Structures are given as structure tokens and as C-alpha cells.
Amino acid sequence: MSIRIVFFVLGKLAQACGLALMIPLVVALFYGESSLIAFLVAIVVSLLTGRLLLWQGHRPADSLTVREGVAITALGWIMVTLLGMIPYAVGGYLPVLDSIFECISGLSGTGATVIDDIESLPASLVLWRALTHWFGGLGIIVIFIAVFPQFGKGIVHMFNAESTGPRSDRALPRIKEMAKALFTVYVVFTVFSTIVFMLCGMSFLIAADHAFATIATGGFSPYNNSVAHFDSPVVEGCLAFFMLISSANFGMYVAAWKKGCKVILGDTEFRVYLSIVAISTAAMTLNLVLAQQWDSVEALRQAFFQSVSISSSTGFVSNDFEQWPVFSKFILLGLMFIGGCAGSTTGGLKVTRMMLLVKTVAAIIHQKIHPNMVLHIRSNGEDFSLDLIYGVARFFFIYTMLGIFWTFILVFDGVAIFDAIGLSISTMGSCGPGFGQFGATATCSALPPLSKAALCLSMLMGRLEALPVLAILMPSFWRHRNSW
Structure with missing residues (x-):
């Protein structure tokens, strides 16, 4: 692994973050908001960080290795979180830890918030909250590949490290083209939902905020009482429709564009x-x-x-x-744990993993009855290898153990046991609202600092499905004679 190549790609990503911050800057300039200075500082820091990393970095000559792809993905998410939190902290809207919490909650699509009065925030900051959803929903790496496809074939390792759900042995053809296709579907859904929400009576900015949060399945709302603010079956129906279609594998829509709607059915x-x-x-x-x-x-x-x-x-x-x-409430807790479809913007364990686990248990039971039976798992018209099945089982174990670990930390920090379980499952599943003191109408502002820090890690690991983050925390990951 070459750390200079990692620096180079992270430098490009930091500059892209600076460009993204210009969107709310324009809104702050248009409305003459005090957040203008905060966004200017964030843009300057992002661009300077990008320039410094590029200066220390080296453009990849051929392709990225697996380690480089994993390092770029995990470190890229951490870096963008630290850059994206600057407007909250510099503007004086939140302390540093709360700013990090709010930003990673947005990027991971969790939607948990530490802001008690969202409606008091300037429109530009509310827009940035929603934009963090949108950039993180499809994936900052996937969007980066789609918009800046200048790297070699090794970008598949970045793509795979960020993508959610189990992958079969059948490789995705042409990762750059796939990233562009997914990004196109993502943009089309976002534009269409914005138009529909405006037809429901929302202003352009409010409609865009809800579109970003809905298509990214994030949940940040510009209102303190979320969708209850509208008390409208029509608005709820439109939101539900777009949440449903965003819960499906986006690759399915790409395939449907080429082969017809029978793919969806x-x-x-x-x-x-x-x-x-x-x-x-x-x-x-x-x-x-x-x-x-x-x-x-x-x-x-x-x-x-x-x-x-x-x-x-x-x-x-x-x-x-x-x-x-x-x-x-128990049903809702179960839905948080399961989540949506693999390859979507949703969180959770993923439906396809639950299907494979159930089929695996059934196959093992049959194998006990018929010892000579060959274990054969098939789902969605596709055969899954034993290696992939073992991978699903390993991930289920890691996912469950991490949930227990976060619960232990929260209880140790003074959070009630049921509240801790709800927050742990909610943040690992990128869902947002929990139960009890931190339920549907509450925020996480009252959490102790240790609990907030733990949930920041929980949200990051939940979005990246743990393994990339766990990998960079291992000293052996960085030990390589050609690292520098």
C-alpha cells in the first residue's frame, strides 16, 4: 500500500467537499445570513486540506490495491465528516462534539440530531444538513467516482468498501459506468421528488430539503416535529412512495432501464x-x-x-x-434491525442477508436429516457460494456484537437499558429515532459526551458496514514495507 496514493485521492475528495460547501454558501449569500462566514471558513479549510494532501500525495500510475481502496474509503468518510462539521462549530451553532455527531448523522443517513430547535437555524445550514444526507446516501465515494472518474481499475476496491449488502462472485461490469448510472438514477429521483413535494405546497428549499432526506433515506427535516408538521395524508403518501422506491437496490433500476420493468417485478x-x-x-x-x-x-x-x-x-x-x-414498538425495533434492500440508500442488516440466513438455517437443518445432501443456497435467481454465505454469517455476528458493545457503553454512561438498546440498533441501522428518553419526538442533545462519541462510531460503522473502519484500526493493516 502506498500512503502517498491514499493522500492524493483524499486530497481530491477534500477539494470536492469544498466545492459542495459552495452550494449552501450561495444560499447564505442570497439571504444575507450570518452563516456565510462559517461556510467560507469551511470552504477554505477544505480546499487547503485538499491542496496539502495533493502536495504530499502521488497520482496512482495503474490501479489501487485492496488496502488502498479500504483506507481511502474509511479515511475519506472520517475526513469529510471533520470538514463538514465546520459550519456548525465555527458558526457557533453547536459544540465540536455535537457538530461531529450532527455531520456523521447526516452523512450516514441516520438522521439522529442534537439540535433542539431546528427551525431557528438559517436556511443555508438546514440545506447543508440535508445535503450531507444526499452526498452520503448513495455514497460519497460512489458520487466521487461518478463525477471524477479519472482513476484506474482499482476503484472497484473503493466501490466495494462503501457499497452495502453482500456481493455475489459475479463482478460488476465497468465500475465507472455503473457509478455514473447509479448517480443518474439518484439525481432523477431527487429532481422528481422535489417537483412532487413542491406540488404538495412546499417552497423550493423545503421541498429540496425533504427530497435530499427522502431519496437518501436520511430523515433530517427542517421542522422540529418532522413530518407531523404537515399533518397531511397527501404529503405522507408522497414521502412514503419515495422512501419505498429508495429502499430498493438502485442497480435494479439501472437493469430495469436496460431490460424493462419485469426486472423490478x-x-x-x-x-x-x-x-x-x-x-x-x-x-x-x-x-x-x-x-x-x-x-x-x-x-x-x-x-x-x-x-x-x-x-x-x-x-x-x-x-x-x-x-x-x-x-x-417491538415491530419498529425489528424493522430498524432488518432495514431495506442491499445496494439501496437504506441501513440495517439488509433484507437479502436475512433471506440468506433463513435459507442457510433451513439448509443446515435439511443437511442434518440428509447428511449426504450438498448445501445449495439460491436467492433472487442467483446461486450464492459457500464463501459468501460464511461472509454473511460473519457479518451478522460482527453487526450483532457491535450492537451489544454500543449498548454496553451507553448503559455504562448512565443511559437506561431499553433506551440504550434502541439507540444502538437505530444508529447501527442508520435509522435515527430511538425509544424512551431519545424517542420519536426527542433529540440526542441530552446524551453524555462518551455516549455521543460512541454513537458517532456506531453511525460510521453502520454506514460502512463496519469492516473498513475495523480494518484501519488494526496496526497490521498499516504494516507494510512499501507503505511509504
Whole structure:
């Protein structure tokens, strides 16, 4: 691994971050907001950081190695978080730790916030919060590859380190073309949803904020009470539609563009995901009607929206589900854990992994009954190798153990046990709202510093699926005679 190549790519990424910060700068300039200075400082720091890294770096001559791809991805996310938090801290809106928390929450698509009064923030900072969702949703590395495709074939290692969900042995053809195609779908969905939200009565900036948060399945809203601010079935229906389509594998839409809509109809994972949403909606509707005597139509409306919002890991809130029966809250907790489809902007364990784990357990049971049976796992029309199945099992173990670890830290720091479990699953699953003191209508501002720092790591590991971050924390990862 060459650290100078890592520096070079990180330098380009820092400069791209500086360019992205110019978008809210224009808004601050247009409205004459005090946040203008904060964004100017952030842009200057980003560009200078990029220039320094480029000066110390070296352009890759051929292609990136696996280590270089993993290092660039993990360090790139950390660097962009530290640069993206500058407007919050320099503007005096948040302390440094809270600024880091807010920025990584945005980039990871978690949507947990430490800001108690969002509506008091300038429009430019609210837009930046939403933009962090949008850049992190598809992936800052994927967008970087799509917009700046000047690197060699080794970018597949960066692409794979950031992509979510298990990958089969069948390699993606032409990573640069795939990144461009995914980015195109992402932009089209964002533009279309912005137009629809404006037709629902939102102003352009408010519609854009919600579009960025919805398509990235992030959940930052410009209102303190989130989607409950609108109290509109039409707005909730439009948001739910875009959250649903953003929960599917974006590669599926690229394939559908080339082969027709039959690809979408035939996607097993997406059909299973929709079934999970439907069953969860029906169960929570029945529970709300029977346990709390809700009107059936209102119960269906709220249960459907929260089922879509939580399963997609968006985290928009249309009703205070902290007041719902325990059974309904347990379903929401399960949806946080499972998440959406692999290759989408959602978080969680991913539906395809749950499918593979269930099929693997069933196959192992059959193998016990029939010892000579060959273990054969097939899903979504594709055969999965034993290596990939073992990889899914390993990831499930790591994901679960990390969830327990974050819960332990939060409880040690004084957080109630059920609240800690909810925050751990929510941040690892990039969902946002938790339960109890940090539930649907609350923020994370009251968390102790250690808990906030732990959840920052939880959000980062949840978005990058742990392994790239764990890899760079290992001393052996950096020990190589040709590192420098």
C-alpha cells in the first residue's frame, strides 16, 4: 500500500467537499445570513486540506490495491465528516462534539440530531444538513467516482468498501459506468421528488430539503416535529412512495432501464421487503385499534407511514410512536434491525442477508436429516457460494456484537437499558429515532459526551458496514514495507 496514493485521492475528495460547501454558501449569500462566514471558513479549510494532501500525495500510475481502496474509503468518510462539521462549530451553532455527531448523522443517513430547535437555524445550514444526507446516501465515494472518474481499475476496491449488502462472485461490469448510472438514477429521483413535494405546497428549499432526506433515506427535516408538521395524508403518501422506491437496490433500476420493468417485478428481495412492510403495517394497525381504540383509518395511515419510514431507515416521524403499545414498538425495533434492500440508500442488516440466513438455517437443518445432501443456497435467481454465505454469517455476528458493545457503553454512561438498546440498533441501522428518553419526538442533545462519541462510531460503522473502519484500526493493516 502506498500512503502517498491514499493522500492524493483524499486530497481530491477534500477539494470536492469544498466545492459542495459552495452550494449552501450561495444560499447564505442570497439571504444575507450570518452563516456565510462559517461556510467560507469551511470552504477554505477544505480546499487547503485538499491542496496539502495533493502536495504530499502521488497520482496512482495503474490501479489501487485492496488496502488502498479500504483506507481511502474509511479515511475519506472520517475526513469529510471533520470538514463538514465546520459550519456548525465555527458558526457557533453547536459544540465540536455535537457538530461531529450532527455531520456523521447526516452523512450516514441516520438522521439522529442534537439540535433542539431546528427551525431557528438559517436556511443555508438546514440545506447543508440535508445535503450531507444526499452526498452520503448513495455514497460519497460512489458520487466521487461518478463525477471524477479519472482513476484506474482499482476503484472497484473503493466501490466495494462503501457499497452495502453482500456481493455475489459475479463482478460488476465497468465500475465507472455503473457509478455514473447509479448517480443518474439518484439525481432523477431527487429532481422528481422535489417537483412532487413542491406540488404538495412546499417552497423550493423545503421541498429540496425533504427530497435530499427522502431519496437518501436520511430523515433530517427542517421542522422540529418532522413530518407531523404537515399533518397531511397527501404529503405522507408522497414521502412514503419515495422512501419505498429508495429502499430498493438502485442497480435494479439501472437493469430495469436496460431490460424493462419485469426486472423490478421479478426482484425477490424487493418483493420480500414490500411484504415485510405490508405485514408490519397490518400488525401495528390491528394493535393500535385493539390496544388503544384508534380509528381504523387513522391507525392504518400512521402504521403504514412509520413502517415505511423505519424499515427504509429514513426515520421521518408523523406520530409519536413512543406512546404506541409495546408490541408496535417491538415491530419498529425489528424493522430498524432488518432495514431495506442491499445496494439501496437504506441501513440495517439488509433484507437479502436475512433471506440468506433463513435459507442457510433451513439448509443446515435439511443437511442434518440428509447428511449426504450438498448445501445449495439460491436467492433472487442467483446461486450464492459457500464463501459468501460464511461472509454473511460473519457479518451478522460482527453487526450483532457491535450492537451489544454500543449498548454496553451507553448503559455504562448512565443511559437506561431499553433506551440504550434502541439507540444502538437505530444508529447501527442508520435509522435515527430511538425509544424512551431519545424517542420519536426527542433529540440526542441530552446524551453524555462518551455516549455521543460512541454513537458517532456506531453511525460510521453502520454506514460502512463496519469492516473498513475495523480494518484501519488494526496496526497490521498499516504494516507494510512499501507503505511509504
